[in-house]
Amino acid sequence: MSIMRLFTFILSIFIVGMVEMMVAGIMNLMSQDLHVSEAVVGQLVTMYALTFAICGPILVKLTNRFSSRPVLL
Structure with a gap:
C-alpha cells in the first residue's frame, strides 16, 4: 500500500x-x-x-464487486 493511500485511509477514518x-x-x-x-x-x-x-461491512462486501470509480460516483 502506498503512503498516499495509507494517508487517505487514515484521514477518512x-x-x-x-x-x-x-x-x-x-x-x-x-x-x-x-x-x-x-x-x-x-x-x-x-x-x-x-x-x-452494521451496514458498513455489508456495504463493503456488496460494493467490492465494482471498481472504485463507479462506487464513488
Missing part, C-alpha cells in the same frame, strides 16, 4: 470518527431544538452508530 463524536457536544442544543430530552437524542446517536457499524 479520522473524519468519520470526528463527525460521529461531534454530535455529543451539541446534544443539548439538538434536544432543545427538537423539543425532546437529551436521552432521546442520545438514542438517536446510538442508532446512527449501530447502523453505521
Whole structure:
C-alpha cells in the first residue's frame, strides 16, 4: 500500500470518527431544538452508530464487486 493511500485511509477514518463524536457536544442544543430530552437524542446517536457499524461491512462486501470509480460516483 502506498503512503498516499495509507494517508487517505487514515484521514477518512479520522473524519468519520470526528463527525460521529461531534454530535455529543451539541446534544443539548439538538434536544432543545427538537423539543425532546437529551436521552432521546442520545438514542438517536446510538442508532446512527449501530447502523453505521452494521451496514458498513455489508456495504463493503456488496460494493467490492465494482471498481472504485463507479462506487464513488
